[in-house]
Amino acid sequence: MTARRIIQPVVDLQRRPDGPRDRQLLYGDTVKVAERISGWSRVTSDKDSYTGWVASEHLGSTLSESHRITVPATHAYERADMKSRDLTSLSYGSKVKMLSEQNGFLETELGFIPSVHCAPITEKAVDPVAVAELFLGTPYLWGGNSRFGLDCSGLVQVGLLACGIACPGDSGEQERVLGASVPDDTPAKRGDLLFWKGHVAWVSGPNMLVHANAHHMAVAFEPMDQAIARIQAQGDGPVTAHKRL
Template sequence: MTRRRVIHPVVDLLRQPDGPRDRQLLFGDTVEVVETLTGWSRVTADKDGYPGWVASDQLAEPVPDTHWITAPATHAYALPDMKSPDRVSLSFGSKVLVLSEQNTFLETELGFIPAVHAKLNATRLTDPVSVAELFLGTPYLWGGNSRFGLDCSGLVQAGLLACGLPCPGDSGDQERELGETLPKGTPAKRGDLLFWKGHVAWVYGDNMLLHANAFHMDVTFEPMDQAVTRILEQGDGPVMAHKRL
């Protein structure tokens, strides 16, 4: 197998060549190439083991990244000047190789990124719920994993990976693998996860959830009791699990 690196800002991880999107990869993510067809590579993502297909021209030889993007999103500029043309936008979680530091900018292969938008790659954040809060207002996107669009499990994974905690990509696997299942009726506290069939939400605190959902079509706060009632009444069933990390 061969390791490759994602070289586009956001890349769809497909079920089969030209098939539906299951998840997404971000600039700088690394993968193991398991198989190649004309124009396509079947890969496994290093960050979570998720398999899928990507267009081969979206991959290149890996380089040792030095920093990762910790702002919700950032721009890479043509010059170390915020008034210069912006070349590309990167999402939270993208990984870059910094070539030099110039004034308040980091020079990368894509251009100059504001230094305040990135941290050294060994840096880990400490509160996954606060990370998830950075995505407030992000449009809902089935299988999405970026600031430009994400789904419920993508929001959970973004928070945990940023804090150095392993997390699978899909809500079903997250329910099976994350945390401790709590007895029904246990009071929820900040950082808990509530799972429905096909959905997951962060407990933000004080009867409030933070989740990416197709009802609001974005990442939003919603009162917990309201969400539980709404999801049940719309036919998606009751809470299946309450888990604590």
């Protein structure tokens, strides 16, 4: 298999060539290409082993990235000047290579990115819920993995990957492999995960969740007891697991 890199800000990882989106890949994500057919490549994502199809034009040569984006979204500018023309936008977790540093900007292969929006790629976040909370108000998007749209499992994954913790892309697999089950009578605490059939939410504090959900069509806070009752009432069933990392 051939190693390649995503060279667009956000790329859909599709179930089949020109098919539905299953997940998304970000600028700088690396993949292994298994086959190419008529402008499409079947790839496996290095960050979570998710397999799907991407347009071959969105793949480029691998690069030794040095920094990652640590704010919900940022711009790459034509010059080291916030008033210069913006060339593209990048989401949290995108990876770039620093060529130089000038006047508070990192010069990268895409243009100049504010230094305060970046961190060395070796530097990890420490609180996955704090990462998730950066995305409050982000629109809900089925299969989304970026500031421009997230789903429930994407919100869990972005927090854990930022902290250097391996995380699958789908909520069902997350329920299976993440953390340890918590007894029913144990109070939930920040950083716990609650799972339903087809849904997952972070516990952000006493009786409070943060999750990407179709009810709000956004990443939002919601009282835990209210969310549990609402999800049950709409026919999606009870909590299936309470996990602690």
